[in-house]
Ligand SMILES: Nc1ncnc2c1ncn2[C@@H]1O[C@H](COP(=O)(O)OP(=O)(O)OP(=O)(O)O)[C@@H](O)[C@H]1O
């Protein structure tokens with residue numbers, strides 16, 4: 001997890017350098033914003049012709065936004081969604097909220113532990129299973145960003161960055 005500010009800055013630079021297309025929105029932290037975000041995400045990825053699993057991406061956005069509204073809510077503040085399509089075809093989904101901490105992150109994404117409660121604690125596990133990687137990091141001035149990275153097919157060429165690596169792909173020998 002990128003909590004060191006140098007690493008975070010480097011991460012942003014790498015993403016910006018290799019971003020082909022980008023979309024973002026801010027919204028009030030109410031439940032109906034989650035539905036709006038799903039609609040916008042589906043429409044955006046479809047209009048980009050993103051060559052990945054669009055419904056998986058929509059579900060991940062939906063879970064991260066639901067979490068921002070439920071666990072990251074501060075009265076008078078908004079959440080932000082930013083989606084970047086990388087040149088390698090990968091997608092970076094960032095959902096930011098005004099609460100700076102994510103105290104039990106490691107437990108929340110531990111796939112072997114499973115949810116403690118049958119009706120809760122499933123959202124992040126769903127996102128983990130559908131993503132190449134889930135991380136979080138503090139924002140510079142306030143709050144944090146929870147980031148999911150998905151693998152897609154190249155739009156231009158493969159970027160020479162670890163951001164585009166698929167951990168499931170074994171290196172050729
Ligand atoms: N944006 C966030 N800020 C702070 N804590 C969070 C955030 N998102 C998740 N968490 C913490 O991680 C836990 C697991 O999140 P997860 O989405 O898996 O489950 P849930 O939101 O509790 O329930 P469900 O998503 O199944 O309705 C949450 O219960 C909460 O403690």
Ligand SMILES: [Mg+2]
Nearest residue numbers: 066067123124
């Ligand atoms: Mg949740």
